[in-house]
Amino acid sequence: MTNMSIEKLSDFILANARSRFKDKVVILCEGRTNLSDRSNPSTVAKRRKLADATFFKRCVPSYWTYKKPQFIGCGTRESTIGTFFSLRKLISEKTDTFINPDKLFAIVDPDVQSTKIEEDYHHSNTNEIYNDLYYEGVLNGQKIQSNRILTLGLAVRENYFFEPDLVKERIKKFNPSICYKYAIERINSDNDIVCEKKKIKEEVFRRVSHVENIKLDCGRDELCQSYKDILGYNPKNPKRDQRLVIMSMLGFIKLKKHWENIDFKGKNNHSNRIIRNNTQLSIANYYSDNQLEEYHFTILFRELYKIEFGCYPEG
Structure with a gap:
């Protein structure tokens, strides 16, 4: 997304603010822009690809019944961050924008290949943000309001x-x-995980250092073997003590291609796509209905709820 299109998207968001975002928590995210999306929820699954914003919106807990947070897709990680700063600048320059700057956030993927933040901000890249927000894979909810740009x-x-x-x-x-x-x-095949590059190596091992028996300060082969030794090749029924190991791996390895290659046994590509999208919606509903403390979404939405209403949800 070019600077011009970032500005255009920012203007478009503000133009829709009164009717759709007035004084609500607004979270910019990666993925397809969905501002013109007013279709019936029953047609969502028929689209070519489910928007990230649609997924996140469906993850909102069931206790959040009104003034729900609004997610807006802004393209790439870089353009999402760029739109955040562009929108924040426009809000500061105008009156009656209907978006509360204290309720404006962005959330992006925390690839170990970090993205620099060129604007005046208290973190210089996305890895710094990630490491401020998460400790041993656990989200520190108290850091959300002070960061604004989240991962x-x-x-x-x-x-x-x-x-x-x-x-x-x-x-x-x-x-x-x-x-x-x-x-x-x-671990061995992902080009983003290049342990020979010092900064990437440091970031990978920072994210897994809390896992017992993981070999640190080594090459990809040794790291891969560590996970094989701990989990084995057939973790059919992951135990609770294995969950920490698996989640640490998911903190730096991307399974997007694996997801896209799963055969959902549809009659054709069209039906396979519908099943895939419906599965995503089912997953989002799972997170909405299950507020377990170890889930990142549980902590994220609880803190955003407090920002919106000034108190934590009951229960």
Whole structure:
């Protein structure tokens, strides 16, 4: 997305603010821009690809019944961050923008290949943001309001589809043995995980250093073997103590391609796509209905709820 299109998107967001975003929490995210999306929810699954913003919106907990947070797709990670600063600048220059700057956020993927933040901000790149927000894979909710630009806790949004609890209990088409074996093998094949590059190596090992028996300060082969030794090739029913190991791996390995290559056994590409999109919506509903403390979304939405209403949700 060019600077001009970032400005255009920012103007478009403000033009829609009164009717759609007035004094609500607004979160800019990656993915297809969805501002013109007013279609019936029943048609969402028929689209070519489900928008990231649509998925996040469906993850909003069921206790949040009104003034729900609004997610807006802004393209790439770089353009999402750029739109955040552009929108913040426009809000400061205008009156009656209907978007409260204290309720404006951005959330992006925390690839170990970090993105620089060129604007005046208290972090210089996305890895610094990630490491401020997360400790040993756990989101520190107290850091959300002070950061504004947030990152997910897993390498990409699609990794949340492979949460061990969810894979085991809800999504029958996923084979844990296959998906976690794929993740382990990706350590050796993912070009983003180049342990020979000092900064990337440091970031990878920072994200997994809390896992017992993981070999640190080594090459990709040794790191890959560490995960093989701990999990084995067939973690069919991940135990709670294995969850920490799996989630640490999902913190730096991207399973987006694995997700896109899963055969959902549709009659053709069109029906396969519908099943894939419906599965994403089912996953989002799972996160909406299950507010477990170890889930990043649980903490994220609880803190955003407090920002919106001044108190935590009951229960």
